[in-house]
Amino acid sequence: MEKAKMRKSRKRRFSIFILFIVLLVSGVFMNNYYKEGLKAMNPDDPSDVLVVIPSSSSVNTISNILYENKLIKNPIIFKIKVKTSNTASTLKAGEYNLSTDMDLDTIISKLVKGGKDRNTVRFTIPEGYELEQMAEKLAKEGIIDKDRFIQLSSDKKNFEEEFSFLKQLEKGQSLEGFLFPSTYEIFTGTKEEEIIGKMLHEFEKIYEKDLESKLTELNMTLNEAVTLASIVEREGKVDEERPLMSAVFLNRIEKGMMLQSCATVQYVLGERKEVLSNADTRIDSPYNTYINEGLPPGPIASPGEESLVAAVNPADVDYLFFVLTGNGTHTFTKTYEEHLQAKPKK
Structure with missing residues (x-):
């Protein structure tokens, strides 16, 4: 009995000793790790x-x-x-x-x-703006050099190493549609590269949160999603209607119907005419959805978050038409006959 107690006592002392050693070694390791973390990153070849x-x-x-x-x-x-x-x-x-x-x-x-406190400036890019409009607005506000801004945003390769989602786009594709519309605060004198980078970073956050997981589910490319969102942005007035518009365009594509979006023709024309002429709708361009099936080659404007979300979350409806019938609101219909009846009487 006494021997058993002695064995237990020795085992207990041995366990305590091992624990002490482990704690001691861990403490030394953590202390050295902490001290190492206090040192300079590269004292021998500083930059x-x-x-x-x-x-x-x-x-x-x-x-x-x-x-x-x-x-x-x-x-x-x-x-x-x-x-x-x-x-x-x-x-x-x-x-x-x-x-x-x-x-x-x-x-x-x-x-x-404290560091150098530079003056800051705020600017706002409205939803639905095109690259040209952005450049014009920021140039007028004295924030950018317009030509430099256009040149940098004319090819995604200028930023795709920093923003990997851009690698999904076509070679030579511009950043049209991918500079997120919002209000930004920057330091005075901030370069065009940094401004574009900030806008791409904001888009990236929406992409990772709302789009990325949905693209595979819908068998849709990023370019297709943003292109659809840009059309929804330009056609829509009320956020609640955007998923319905998304559904209409996707339903028309599924049925082999042309989208016939006035916004895409306005993009080709470079102006936002309230009423298109017959000649306008026949203009020869891959962006003209009156003469080409499916989506245009790329976005026609920068969509906001509501339109981006709507593009990958279309409403579960059978609508194929919509027409502006109220103060910014639309009437959605399933047949062309219903569409004609829904048009406001002149």
Whole structure:
């Protein structure tokens, strides 16, 4: 009995000893890992990095910005260091010239001191704007060089390495339809590349959230989805009707009917005529959906989120026609006879 107790005691002491060793080794490892995380990324071959910390950025946002710019080794260690040094509330927004030979203490010190606070400007791109309209508007507001903006957005290859979703588009395709319409805040003097990049980034968020998983389900390409969304954007006035419009166009495609969208002809004409002439509807262009079946080759404008969502979530209806009959609202019908009856009487 006594021997059994002694064996249990020895086993317990041995287990405690092993646990102590494990904790000791783990502690040493974690301590070394933490110390390593405080060091500069590349002290032997440093490079300067221009970093912009937006106003109202959280510690988490700042840590991610620094990590993405390869200025810190671990965002978690940055957050621990900021917390233990009680500097979280003192980190300032602004523009910083940092270097890869700066250790964590130096970087935090500079963020506490504050960077160059450049003036900012806001601009709004309305839903349904074309590239040409965007460039014209931003040029008039003194934000961009119009020719530079058009040149950069004329071929997706200029941005597809940064935004991989663009690789799904056709070779040489422009960014028409993919610069997300919204209100943006930028620093004065921001380059055209950065502005386009911000707009593509906003589109990417919608793509990943609302479109990506639906494309395979619907057997639809990204270009087809955005092209459909752009037509819905230009034809629609009321958000609640957009899924119905999406359904109408998809139903017509399924039946081999031409879309006959006035918006696509307006895109060809370069103007938004309220009433198209017969000659307009016969204009020779792959974008003219009065003479070509299916969707046009690409988007005709930049759709907003409601239209993008509607394109991949069409209403479950049999409608084939719609006509403007109210204050921005449409009447949807299944047959051409019903469509004629629904047209407002002159």
